[in-house]
Amino acid sequence: MKLGILEQMPTPKGKTAEDTVKETISLAQYAEQLGYKRFWFAEHHATKGMASSAPEIMMAAVASRTKQMHVGSGGILLPQYSPYKVAAQLLQLQALFPGRIEAGVGRSPGGGERVRSALADGKENQLSAYPEKLETLVRYVHGQQSNGVRATPRTSTPPSIYSLGLGENSAEVAARLGVGYVYGHFIEPTRGQAAHQIYRQQFAPGNLNAPHALTAIFVICGASDAHAEELATSQDMWLLRTEKGLDSRVPSVEEAKAAKKTERDQQKIQENRRRMIIGGPETVRKQLCYLSDLYHNDEWLILTNIHDFHEKRRSFERLISLF
Structure with a gap:
């Protein structure tokens, strides 16, 4: 079983964004030592508690401080951006770190309407244009023309493209365009089996020569079940408050219990x-x-959003040692 990490860079209460960035880079370096294959960054905006708003920059920072681990995004909010600009950034990263760049892109608006509009510089909502933008992005990273132009730099091999999704429709899009697929079990836990099945059945070679399916999931691996439950109270409260639009910093176990x-x-x-x-x-x-047998996926992307950084590292240690 292959394991990677998807980092939302949640900021624990009592720490700054700068602290979170420093710890995240340290975690990525440690993850490579432990044997994790990939380290991806989410994109979140207008939130006090998640410090990953520019995954491309974090990808460059971590790739420059590691040696072999693949770095990626999970994912860039493609409907809000120009596919040409996204392709140029990815190709630049690929030129800097050949063979290590993976671009997960998604359909999310990035937040409420004000946030979406700010990201898109006031342009109208383009969520429905996602499949077309994804197809254009694939053409650009492969050195093909779109609208009479080619993206640069023109690397020897293209970065790998993955499409994020939560069900059958997103799986169909990824399969038709021949890109990788990432199913967000950590958001929607009920449609993974059907999504993975459709992706594999309908995949046509494109950006990738063969289907590659990843599944993103929250995991806390404690020293025991009781220890994990103790740590999880922090993540439980963080997620509850985040979904309510409240303080999205990660509370301590003590605060969460109280x-x-x-x-x-x-x-x-x-x-x-x-x-x-x-x-x-x-x-x-x-x-x-059990879930691997159910989904027939190729790899997991693990999220662990707890307050204590040392315990977060230990959770990743225990997890990788199992496989």
Whole structure:
């Protein structure tokens, strides 16, 4: 089983964005030592608690401080941007770090309408144009013309393109265009089997010669089930508050335990657990193996959004040692 990391760079309470960036780079270097194959960065805007707003810059920072690990985005908000500009950035990264650049792109607006409009410089919502923009991006990174121009620099090989999605429709788009597919189990845990099946059945070679399916999921691997549950209270409260549009910094375990929760809050926390694997090593191994058999995916992208950086590192240590 292959494992990678998807980093949203959540900022723990009591720390700054600068602290989070420093710890994230340190984590990426350590992840390479542990044997993780790839390290990707999300794109989030107008949020106090997530420090990854420019994945391309974080990709360059981490690639320059590691040796072999693939670095990527998970994902660039393609509907808000020019495919030409995105391609130029990716090709520049590929020229700097040949064979190590992976570009996950997604359909998300990036936030509310004001955020989306600011990203798109006031242009109208282009979410429906995502398949067309993705196709144009693929052409550009392969050195082909679109609208009479080619993107530069013209690298010997193109960066790998992945399309992020939450179900069957997104899987069909990725398969038709011959790009990799990333299913967001950490957002939508109920449609993964169908999405992965459709992607494999309908894949036509394009940017990639063969299908490559990844699944992103929250995982906390504690020393025991009880230890993992203790750590998870931090992530539970972070996710609950983030979805409510409240403070998206990661609270400590102590703050999370002391926070008042309504009955609906408790229900939501339990619902969100379907998006996660929480447990000691054996519990995590069994659940990941079960989902791997269900999805027939090629690799996992792991998110671990807890307050304690040392415990976050230890969770990744325990996880990689299982496989």
